[in-house]
Amino acid sequence: MAVVAAFCALAVLLLGGCGTRVAGATNGTNGTTPTGPVPWTTMEPSAVTAAQLAADQRTLTLTARVPHGKHPCVRALKAALAAAEQNTFWVQITYSSPSGDRRSGCTGEATASTRIVLPEPLGDQKLIVDHDTQFTTDGAKLPALRLCGELGCHPPATGCTVSSYEQAMIAADAPEHSYRDAERCDGKWLVIDFSWRTGPVCGDTTATPSGCASRLGDRVFFRAEPAGWKTITSSSAGGCTAVHRAEPAFPKALCATLPPLSASLHPSYPPSSADK
Numbered sequence: 647m648a649v650v651a652a653f654c655a656l657a658v659l660l661l662g663g664c665g666t667r668v669a670g671a672t673n674g675t676n677g678t679t680p681t682g683p684v685p686w687t688t689m690e691p692s693a694v695t696a697a698q699l700a701a702d703q704r705t706l707t708l709t710a711r712v713p714h715g716k717h718p719c720v721r722a723l724k725a726a727l728a729a730a731e732q733n734t735f736w737v738q739i740t741y742s743s744p745s746g747d748r749r750s751g752c753t754g755e756a757t758a759s760t761r762i763v764l765p766e767p768l769g770d771q772k773l774i775v776d777h778d779t780q781f782t783t784d785g786a787k788l789p790a791l792r793l794c795g796e797l798g799c800h801p802p803a804t805g806c807t808v809s810s811y812e813q814a815m816i817a818a819d820a821p822e823h824s825y826r827d828a829e830r831c832d833g834k835w836l837v838i839d840f841s842w843r844t845g846p847v848c849g850d851t852t853a854t855p856s857g858c859a860s861r862l863g864d865r866v867f868f869r870a871e872p873a874g875w876k877t878i879t880s881s882s883a884g885g886c887t888a889v890h891r892a893e894p895a896f897p898k899a900l901c902a903t904l905p906p907l908s909a910s911l912h913p914s915y916p917p918s919s920a921d922k
Contacts, residue, residue: 684744686721691739694779695757697791703767708737708775709759713745719752725762725775734772735764772799797874804870806831814838814875818866827863830900836868836875837889837900841911863911865904867896882907 691710698707706725713719723741730736739760744750773781773791781791782799795801796816802809811829820840827839841863865882867889868875878896881888886901
């Protein structure tokens with residue numbers, strides 16, 4: 647006990663006290679950082695990247711991205727059946743990790759796999775993992791299942807249809823709640839003008855200008871590919887000059903008479919003067 651007392655007395659002089667905190671480190675509150683055990687919490691992977699179906703048509707091997715570091719970062723990685731309804735198997739992957747605390751060193755990512763046995767053969771039923779990652783056997787090169795995209799496992803074919811234009815808007819990474827102003831399409835090539843509301847919150851009657859009164863916009867050119875519409879370029883200028891720089895084959899019939907976008911939809915911001 648005398649040794650412990652002497653050690654604490656020395657610690658008071660050198661560190662300012664004995665305990666579970668290190669003097670000089672900060673946590674934004676009282677100037678110290680806890681040095682106790684790093685907590686492990688249950689979480690889901692950042693992404694599910696692949697699924698393989700065994701010959702029995704029921705055993706699935708799922709691959710996901712999980713935390714990684716110098717020390718163990720994952721425990722109890724498992725997949726569980728959350729629901730089986732409406733021709734769909736819903737599977738959830740979970741694991742325990744200390745990655746929520748940067749002291750753990752689990753700041754990187756790596757892939758890891760886990761297995762689950764379905765109650766019946768997958769067949770042509772859909773597989774959805776962790777809420778929104780969808781796989782299918784349709785068109786897959788088994789044993790690997792096909793990873794579906796944002797528009798599902800059977801997206802609309804490219805063409806001059808509303809559903810096809812919606813796929814193009816996703817390909818262009820259009821802002822949420824964007825709406826199409828005009829389209830020119832021949833089935834193989836497409837140009838879309840679209841805009842989105844900006845400014846004060848919609849419904850705010852005290853705002854000037856009134857809520858949702860102002861908007862921004864863009865014009866994007868597309869080429870049809872087997873996976874859907876592929877963006878070529880965007881431009882606010884009229885005519886074909888901008889798109890022909892990126893893709894000379896784009897048909898003049900779709901771009902020659904395009905007017906420039908209104909400056910209110912596509913404003914420019916010159917650099918500020920250095921002489922101010």
